[in-house]
Amino acid sequence: MNAKLTLTSNDGQKFEVEKEVALQSQMIKGMLEDIQSAASVPLANVNGQTLAKVVEYCKFHYEATKKGDTQKTKAAIKKWDKAFLNVEQSVLFDLILAANYLHVESLLQLTCQAAAKLICNKTTQEIRDMFNIENDLTAEDEAQLLSEIEWKFE
Amino acid sequence: MELDDLERPLKRARSETVCVDEATGQQQEEAGVSLLLLPDGVLHQVLQWLPGLDLFAVNSVCRYFKDLAGRVAKEKLVRAVGYKQAARWRDYNWLQRLAIEETATMFDLERGAAQNFSFTETPICPAVMPICRAVMEIKLEQPGPRLLLSDVSTAQAPVLRWKLQLRGNNAAEFGVVPLDMQDQTKALHKCMPNAADERATGFSSAITVGSLLPARLPIMKDTVVEILVTPREISFIVTNPEDGAEMVWQNNSTVSRAYKGPRELRLQLPNTYQGPVKLAVTAWQRAAFDVLHTLSREEVEQLRQQRAAAQKAAALLAGGRAARMALRGQQ
Numbered sequence: 001m002n003a004k005l006t007l008t009s010n011d012g013q014k015f016e017v018e019k020e021v022a023l024q025s026q027m028i029k030g031m032l033e034d035i036q037s038a039a040s041v042p043l044a045n046v047n048g049q050t051l052a053k054v055v056e057y058c059k060f061h062y063e064a065t066k067k068g069d070t071q072k073t074k075a076a077i078k079k080w081d082k083a084f085l086n087v088e089q090s091v092l093f094d095l096i097l098a099a100n101y102l103h104v105e106s107l108l109q110l111t112c113q114a115a116a117k118l119i120c121n122k123t124t125q126e127i128r129d130m131f132n133i134e135n136d137l138t139a140e141d142e143a144q145l146l147s148e149i150e151w152k153f154e
Numbered sequence: 155m156e157l158d159d160l161e162r163p164l165k166r167a168r169s170e171t172v173c174v175d176e177a178t179g180q181q182q183e184e185a186g187v188s189l190l191l192l193p194d195g196v197l198h199q200v201l202q203w204l205p206g207l208d209l210f211a212v213n214s215v216c217r218y219f220k221d222l223a224g225r226v227a228k229e230k231l232v233r234a235v236g237y238k239q240a241a242r243w244r245d246y247n248w249l250q251r252l253a254i255e256e257t258a259t260m261f262d263l264e265r266g267a268a269q270n271f272s273f274t275e276t277p278i279c280p281a282v283m284p285i286c287r288a289v290m291e292i293k294l295e296q297p298g299p300r301l302l303l304s305d306v307s308t309a310q311a312p313v314l315r316w317k318l319q320l321r322g323n324n325a326a327e328f329g330v331v332p333l334d335m336q337d338q339t340k341a342l343h344k345c346m347p348n349a350a351d352e353r354a355t356g357f358s359s360a361i362t363v364g365s366l367l368p369a370r371l372p373i374m375k376d377t378v379v380e381i382l383v384t385p386r387e388i389s390f391i392v393t394n395p396e397d398g399a400e401m402v403w404q405n406n407s408t409v410s411r412a413y414k415g416p417r418e419l420r421l422q423l424p425n426t427y428q429g430p431v432k433l434a435v436t437a438w439q440r441a442a443f444d445v446l447h448t449l450s451r452e453e454v455e456q457l458r459q460q461r462a463a464a465q466k467a468a469a470l471l472a473g474g475r476a477a478r479m480a481l482r483g484q485q
Binding site for chain 1: 188189190191192193200201208212213215216
């Protein structure tokens, strides 16, 4: 039977996972290399809701990897990933931050790609509005950007 | 200016899931969570997934992104084609260079077919053309001159780019023709003006007879010609092979001689056209072009290796045939 590990979020929620599942996080891997007997890992920068999603992701990908690298598996993973990322923008950003903190590279790539999709085909003003960004460009910057504007397919 | 000097009021120093107060939370819910809450490294990774034209939009969002978008564009481009190729279009910034590289203008297949050009398409479409298959080879078996055009003009896309490798007949012309001249087969060859007195322009190969284009450049088998039209200029980069042999006229016939000129030739003309233009090539019988601008660096390398292997096999075959003939002669 595989060894278990308890991950604790910053709001005290506990998640018991197989060690192999948790080792997808390079950060946890590093911690366990330092303290080999550790059975519980406190994760101060991730809340329970986000950690639940990360654990869900790691469990699915661990199981999928065990099944082998076939075309069918790849297609199933892609489909699952798509459904997994069907979340609100704030949840997506929390997942990005958690993946970055926990060093789960595949999840970070996936979530960054999803964030990029939110930006795709948007105008500058739409990006500002969507992501709550203030325009702090100077008149000089604006003038320089104007000269490049003819390049856009708008 | 250093990136860290820029004011980023919403930026967080560490990766952590946020605990916002109720009012801020509500405000963010309405306007969306700020992208600037993500750490620098993560934002960098997000932008890496964006194509050049989306990076243009991001570039104008705020000062922080103005700096970051340019850096990301440079990294993406250098990773894709190598530094030398990435920097080949001079006087453009990295965002513009990335947009140029991602521009893969297709061909007017309908007009091309009417002109008897034959097109070989890729079996699997490359990433740049997710819907239709891309053309990888163009051939002409009929007597010329025949005109091949781009599918779109500058009215539909501000940047047009072709990258073609010459494999067949060395007589060829490359340039642009005004849109309203696209049905005149000799528009490029004879540098014909339209009603607004805007002329087709470009260059011809040194061996082309009767061309009225303003420039003649030595081009030969395996020469790569890249044509670029931007709102600013019309540019050509001609890259000749290292061991190229050019065809020259001698006593009313063409002879081959080793090419000793510069490997790379450039031609730049200001884009003064008021009306839209299309990319154009005039070709003659037995013309053949490999289309490189729709392929990735790996695919171009693969194509090069295939061609080299085919040449080697042909040389071996010819050698074997010659040896057999010699043996028969001895017998």
